Amino acid sequence: MISREQNELMTRIGPGTPAGRLLRRYWQPVGLADEMQGPRPVKAVHLLGEDLVLFKEKNQYGLLERHCPHRGADLAYGRLEDGGLRCAFHGWLFDVDGRCLETPAEPEGSRLCEHIRQRAYPVVEKSGILFAFLGEGEAPAFPRFDCFVAPQAYTFAFKGYWDCNWLQALEVGIDPAHASWLHRFFVDEDPAASYGRQFRGTSADSGMPISKVLREFARPEIRVERTDYGMRLYTLRRISDAHTHVRVTNVIFPQAFVIPMNAEMTISQWHVPVDDTGCYWYSIFTSFGAPVDKETMRSQRLKTYPAPDYKPVFSRNNSWGFNAGEQSKQTFTGMGFDINIHDQWACESQGRIQDRTREHLGTTDKGIALYRRLLLDAIRKSEAGEPPLMIFNEEKAAELTGPPAIDGIGPTARVDQYWKDCDAKRRRQSAWAA
Ligand code: FES
Numbered sequence: 024m025i026s027r028e029q030n031e032l033m034t035r036i037g038p039g040t041p042a043g044r045l046l047r048r049y050w051q052p053v054g055l056a057d058e059m060q061g062p063r064p065v066k067a068v069h070l071l072g073e074d075l076v077l078f079k080e081k082n083q084y085g086l087l088e089r090h091c092p093h094r095g096a097d098l099a100y101g102r103l104e105d106g107g108l109r110c111a112f113h114g115w116l117f118d119v120d121g122r123c124l125e126t127p128a129e130p131e132g133s134r135l136c137e138h139i140r141q142r143a144y145p146v147v148e149k150s151g152i153l154f155a156f157l158g159e160g161e162a163p164a165f166p167r168f169d170c171f172v173a174p175q176a177y178t179f180a181f182k183g184y185w186d187c188n189w190l191q192a193l194e195v196g197i198d199p200a201h202a203s204w205l206h207r208f209f210v211d212e213d214p215a216a217s218y219g220r221q222f223r224g225t226s227a228d229s230g231m232p233i234s235k236v237l238r239e240f241a242r243p244e245i246r247v248e249r250t251d252y253g254m255r256l257y258t259l260r261r262i263s264d265a266h267t268h269v270r271v272t273n274v275i276f277p278q279a280f281v282i283p284m285n286a287e288m289t290i291s292q293w294h295v296p297v298d299d300t301g302c303y304w305y306s307i308f309t310s311f312g313a314p315v316d317k318e319t320m321r322s323q324r325l326k327t328y329p330a331p332d333y334k335p336v337f338s339r340n341n342s343w344g345f346n347a348g349e350q351s352k353q354t355f356t357g358m359g360f361d362i363n364i365h366d367q368w369a370c371e372s373q374g375r376i377q378d379r380t381r382e383h384l385g386t387t388d389k390g391i392a393l394y395r396r397l398l399l400d401a402i403r404k405s406e407a408g409e410p411p412l413m414i415f416n417e418e419k420a421a422e423l424t425g426p427p428a429i430d431g432i433g434p435t436a437r438v439d440q441y442w443k444d445c446d447a448k449r450r451r452q453s454a455w456a457a
């Protein structure tokens with residue numbers, strides 16, 4: 024349980040708030056490269072409580088404050104032409120850096136535009152996600168994590184909206200016990216039909232469906248430790264004296280986790296505040312085996328999170344598709360077979376900002392407890408002018424690789440070594456990760 028003040032401190036992210044200032048020190052996903060295809064790559068976006076417009080000009084991305092500096096009209100309705108975004112009200116033209124290039128209704132020879140600068144933020148593309156930097160000063164370097172260095176054919180990016188605060192959305196990913204309950208399926212499917220779906224394949228070094236492991240071994244031992252990049256979690260499910268299921272997951276501070284999707288793929292997922300009460304998840308799926316079948320992955324996900332807004336088909340407006348008959352016979356939730364909907368319900372049903380003064384954390388929440396300590400410590404450091412976690416220059420960032428995200432069954436007696444061997448073997452056999 025935490026105080027109301029701490030809950031406010033951690034969850035409020037608008038400009039000028041302590042957590043908002045902290046999150047602005049990191050690159051934040053602002054869109055998918057997929058959204059910037061088509062004849063008019065201009066999109067209104069809302070990020071960290073700010074109204075912005077994202078656009079693509081030639082091969083550069085621009086991210087500008089949305090209200091035109093002339094008289095405040097919405098630049099998201101502007102015309103993409105002549106090297107920038109032109110306001111539809113009086114034609115002022117802005118480039119990707121926010122420079123005003125023309126004020127065409129002003130008299131010939133006017134130098135007004137030399138004095139005009141629209142607020143602009145840098146944007147870079149990494150593995151299909153567009154990352155923006157909304158902070159002051161220099162942006163931190165990107166680490167050499169697998170999801171950023173894998174060749175394009177081996178990654179796939181997608182996103183989806185959740186109607187709740189970013190912190191509870193992140194916290195579901197560092198709560199390893201819930202997978203045995205929230206995502207319980209009473210019947211195992213054929214793992215051969217599991218492509219692109221979480222918790223349906225088989226664990227590494229075994230033929231056992233992960234759905235069976237989760238269902239039958241529902242009291243995991245959880246260990247957590249701090250790392251250079253945030254934290255690592257080990258979730259151990261003892262199958263027998265000889266064999267233990269081990270799941271290794273990670274938090275990339277401040278807002279992402281890296282988890283296994285199956286023996287071959289990992290998911291790196293950011294939880295990005297739109298404002299205080301809504302967030303998008305952005306995922307990069309990274310394959311160590313075959314190139315990713317992007318069309319299959321995309322069409323699976325568009326069914327529940329359709330473009331252009333990637334807002335879910337199931338939500339609190341339709342009780343997340345809850346079906347009591349299904350709950351009695353097929354799934355623990357009664358909310359279908361897409362585990363994203365289960366997680367979404369778990370987070371959204373807590374309320375738009377979870378009241379953490381009323382919660383009672385258990386042993387299985389030790390990852391959440393450690394994460395909140397890291398977050399509060401980083402907010403304190405950031406406010407005191409000290410560097411918080413994960414603000415690195417190029418040299419230090421280049422040392423950060425991996426991180427290993429493992430789902431496998433190994434010998435109980437050597438489980439601490441097993442997951443490292445499992446990671447090393449997957450890298451050796453990979454076309455790009457060795
Ligand atoms: S309000 Fe944008 S050009 Fe006048």
Ligand SMILES: [Fe+2]
Pocket residue numbers: 195201202205206362366
């Ligand atoms: Fe989950």
